[in-house]
Amino acid sequence: MSLFDAFRLDGKRACVTGGSRGLGLAMARGLAEAGADLVLIGRDPTALGEARGQLQALGRRVEVVAADVGERLASEDAAIQVVEESSPIDILINNVGGRRIDVPTESLPTDQWQRIIDLNLTSAFIWSKVVGGSMLTRGWGRVINVASMSGLIANRGITGRSYETAKAALISFTRALAADWAPRGVTVNAIAPGYFATEPNRRWFQERPELRDSVLSMIPMGRLGQPEELAPLAVYLASAASAYMTGATLVIDGGYTLW
Numbered sequence: 001m002s003l004f005d006a007f008r009l010d011g012k013r014a015c016v017t018g019g020s021r022g023l024g025l026a027m028a029r030g031l032a033e034a035g036a037d038l039v040l041i042g043r044d045p046t047a048l049g050e051a052r053g054q055l056q057a058l059g060r061r062v063e064v065v066a067a068d069v070g071e072r073l074a075s076e077d078a079a080i081q082v083v084e085e086s087s088p089i090d091i092l093i094n095n096v097g098g099r100r101i102d103v104p105t106e107s108l109p110t111d112q113w114q115r116i117i118d119l120n121l122t123s124a125f126i127w128s129k130v131v132g133g134s135m136l137t138r139g140w141g142r143v144i145n146v147a148s149m150s151g152l153i154a155n156r157g158i159t160g161r162s163y164e165t166a167k168a169a170l171i172s173f174t175r176a177l178a179a180d181w182a183p184r185g186v187t188v189n190a191i192a193p194g195y196f197a198t199e200p201n202r203r204w205f206q207e208r209p210e211l212r213d214s215v216l217s218m219i220p221m222g223r224l225g226q227p228e229e230l231a232p233l234a235v236y237l238a239s240a241a242s243a244y245m246t247g248a249t250l251v252i253d254g255g256y257t258l259w
């Protein structure tokens with residue numbers, strides 16, 4: 001196999017939670033360009049339909065499932081449905097997450113804390129258990145968890161520490177599960193993005209322009225990441241190219257965590 005052939009995903013099927021927009025769609029597009037068919041999960045059927053149209057235009061088969069991955073029961077039902085109706089899934093990207101609430105810990109309602117933990121952490125547990133678990137019998141699979149640099153540091157200028165906590169736990173889950181599944185042919189790795197130009201950040205920066213200026217001043221490269229800049233890393237982790245990598249957390253942040 002040549003070097004670049006190791007990055008090809010022809011004949012593989014990937015499931016991307018939150019694959020209809022933002023970083024999830026950018027990674028899904030990268031996997032599709034590398035040859036993979038897709039199953040996309042999101043809540044809004046219109047956004048899912050638009051994403052399906054874009055990826056089908058690349059010549060791939062694309063299925064969509066509308067489900068709220070942040071609700072435990074609905075999430076587990078949807079994961080079971082994907083295994084029953086779309087198997088085999090070779091690659092799982094646990095991308096759903098975010099929705100940081102800028103409330104200091106001393107005032108943070110416990111149910112808001114729990115919602116962020118469920119959205120960012122419990123969802124990854126459920127989809128890893130059900131969809132990742134289905135890879136074990138075939139002895140090959142790739143699980144990629146979208147954590148955040150916020151799992152490694154405390155963000156300045158924004159509170160809502162349930163987000164840092166959930167992403168740090170997701171990194172720890174990645175390492176522990178990687179150890180369990182390494183002898184069974186399924187690798188588990190995490191991506192830790194810094195600030196990328198997706199809709200939630202655009203909204204934050206519109207609402208609080210001073211936050212945008214301060215964030216840009218903290219990024220050595222002086223700019224936000226573009227969603228498509230995440231795709232090559234997702235393809236690497238999804239493909240045979242990353243055969244000997246498991247339990248890793250790869251930071252991609254324009255240097256934010258260097259200072």
Ligand SMILES: NC(=O)c1ccc[n+]([C@@H]2O[C@H](COP(=O)([O-])OP(=O)(O)OC[C@H]3O[C@@H](n4cnc5c(N)ncnc54)[C@H](OP(=O)(O)O)[C@@H]3O)[C@@H](O)[C@H]2O)c1
Nearest residue numbers: 018020021022023042043044068069070097098148196198
């Ligand atoms: N953007 C960044 O700077 C950045 C930095 C570090 C880490 N991250 C992480 O990267 C991931 C993606 O972030 P993003 O910025 O790309 O977000 P985004 O632009 O808001 O996209 C989120 C995607 O997930 C879907 N989604 C959201 N909540 C869902 C739910 N409860 N159930 C099912 N689907 C849901 C959305 O579709 P629907 O709304 O239609 O459901 C959409 O497809 C998150 O885990 C985030 O924490 C992002």
